[in-house]
Amino acid sequence: MKPADPARLSLNTITTKKWTLAQAIEGCARHGIRGITVWRDRLQEMGVSAAVQSIKAHGLAVTGLCRGGMFPAPDAVGRKAAIDDNLRAIEEAQALGASCLILVVGGLPAGSKDIAGAREQVRDGIAAILPHAKAAKVPLAIEPLHPMQAADRACINTLGQALDVCDLLDPGKTGALGVAVDVYHVWWDPQLEAQIARAGKARLLAHHICDWLVPTKDLAFDRGMMGDGIIDLPRIRALVEGAGYAGYSEVEIFSEPDWWQRDPDQVLRIMKERYATCC
Amino acid sequence: MKPADPARLSLNTITTKKWTLAQAIEGCARHGIRGITVWRDRLQEMGVSAAVQSIKAHGLAVTGLCRGGMFPAPDAVGRKAAIDDNLRAIEEAQALGASCLILVVGGLPAGSKDIAGAREQVRDGIAAILPHAKAAKVPLAIEPLHPMQAADRACINTLGQALDVCDLLDPGKTGALGVAVDVYHVWWDPQLEAQIARAGKARLLAHHICDWLVPTKDLAFDRGMMGDGIIDLPRIRALVEGAGYAGYSEVEIFSEPDWWQRDPDQVLRIMKERYATCC
Numbered sequence: 001m002k003p004a005d006p007a008r009l010s011l012n013t014i015t016t017k018k019w020t021l022a023q024a025i026e027g028c029a030r031h032g033i034r035g036i037t038v039w040r041d042r043l044q045e046m047g048v049s050a051a052v053q054s055i056k057a058h059g060l061a062v063t064g065l066c067r068g069g070m071f072p073a074p075d076a077v078g079r080k081a082a083i084d085d086n087l088r089a090i091e092e093a094q095a096l097g098a099s100c101l102i103l104v105v106g107g108l109p110a111g112s113k114d115i116a117g118a119r120e121q122v123r124d125g126i127a128a129i130l131p132h133a134k135a136a137k138v139p140l141a142i143e144p145l146h147p148m149q150a151a152d153r154a155c156i157n158t159l160g161q162a163l164d165v166c167d168l169l170d171p172g173k174t175g176a177l178g179v180a181v182d183v184y185h186v187w188w189d190p191q192l193e194a195q196i197a198r199a200g201k202a203r204l205l206a207h208h209i210c211d212w213l214v215p216t217k218d219l220a221f222d223r224g225m226m227g228d229g230i231i232d233l234p235r236i237r238a239l240v241e242g243a244g245y246a247g248y249s250e251v252e253i254f255s256e257p258d259w260w261q262r263d264p265d266q267v268l269r270i271m272k273e274r275y276a277t278c279c
Numbered sequence: 280m281k282p283a284d285p286a287r288l289s290l291n292t293i294t295t296k297k298w299t300l301a302q303a304i305e306g307c308a309r310h311g312i313r314g315i316t317v318w319r320d321r322l323q324e325m326g327v328s329a330a331v332q333s334i335k336a337h338g339l340a341v342t343g344l345c346r347g348g349m350f351p352a353p354d355a356v357g358r359k360a361a362i363d364d365n366l367r368a369i370e371e372a373q374a375l376g377a378s379c380l381i382l383v384v385g386g387l388p389a390g391s392k393d394i395a396g397a398r399e400q401v402r403d404g405i406a407a408i409l410p411h412a413k414a415a416k417v418p419l420a421i422e423p424l425h426p427m428q429a430a431d432r433a434c435i436n437t438l439g440q441a442l443d444v445c446d447l448l449d450p451g452k453t454g455a456l457g458v459a460v461d462v463y464h465v466w467w468d469p470q471l472e473a474q475i476a477r478a479g480k481a482r483l484l485a486h487h488i489c490d491w492l493v494p495t496k497d498l499a500f501d502r503g504m505m506g507d508g509i510i511d512l513p514r515i516r517a518l519v520e521g522a523g524y525a526g527y528s529e530v531e532i533f534s535e536p537d538w539w540q541r542d543p544d545q546v547l548r549i550m551k552e553r554y555a556t557c558c
Binding site for chain 2: 161189
């Protein structure tokens, strides 16, 4: 297997939560990290034009915008508001030249126990925004989230399920709709190999890395640095690259007790080392 | 849909963790609960003969023994020890007249990142004990655990995956090998309906109920009482009963912060109410 290519390492800015977007852009440049995935709250804070200018000045690739999605809502007003917000996200992703807009699709609407219904709302929401995304040339990346987040964050929970939505809404595999393969969400899936192969180059829009800690102490905010857990990262990278993915590997670590507490420059140094040795 | 039948309610003794097995047996009888699923540590504590005698005297059905499984190990000695322990569990289940032995199959061996290998070890372990289980007339129920427990407790994580193992090792659907459908582990699965139908009467050996809380604060010990969470319990019961399951619904609640702290008599009262109204 080919070693991980340092030129394809990307920082998801949630990993360095202490930093503003301006600091994260400068940090990537300082550490020779060439890709960055941006969160929208930090983008608003900095301003889109300033962010575009700084990212360009520092020669970074924008490997994604986090995030669109969150489609299900208890009523039509809420669903319309979600779609409007996704349209704004598409505009922002276009302005940044992001390689995709990440969709965290949303969980059950408040008070609902109808996961099948939530999944229909997600499908309808993506269908509503897809023409706009195509026109803006912003690929939409459905990110299946770990089943432990099915109720509150995303009711699309396997790659197979995400690809079913892709095949329904974009049967021609135009490149406008695909998936984000985050190892944290999918490492356990007995169908992982088959579904990555099914996705192929046309649907593989992002590859997110981190690690699964044993024990894991929180359902959302206790991810590990690559090498500190039990995910076979080289195997999953080999699968996505074997299926044709030629983009970045993006480090996305939600870690309240550990990595969010550290000096972000240390985090970037360690993630570069680990990327070279464990991924 | 038919209302839940109070005669088919069962207590998994972990739900009343404060109680000894003797107390749990008496508690079930006192509250008119007719089924009980027993944990092995409590069984050892009471003694198998005494437990058999008391369960019989109180007229309870033993709806399961928890648990066999835990097959993967770093070496052959460890795997042999696991199999020996499973054979003892089969003997205990036989002595109790349990309707099945629950298999929590085990996660990754210490130091391993090879989940495919762990899954092979599980398959080999079940294959090794199946003839003994058949001879003892103790059906083995593979319980797929939620993917959040894949690393540390069970690397079989979907009903589909469990049924693949059943079909491989017991292609004749003899009744010797099947699955336990615990709503907590499977509620999120987009293939739930199809896989319950696939299981059918021959493979559906147990139905465990509780609820998924939002938010969930621990990956193992924060389950909710039926009605307190977001699982559509009547729908899942309709699916298993529609597929031919005619056994008990067993309440299994791991709850460090809440239900384990309460008076077990209160827990039994509430679970009976909720079974009548929410399930």
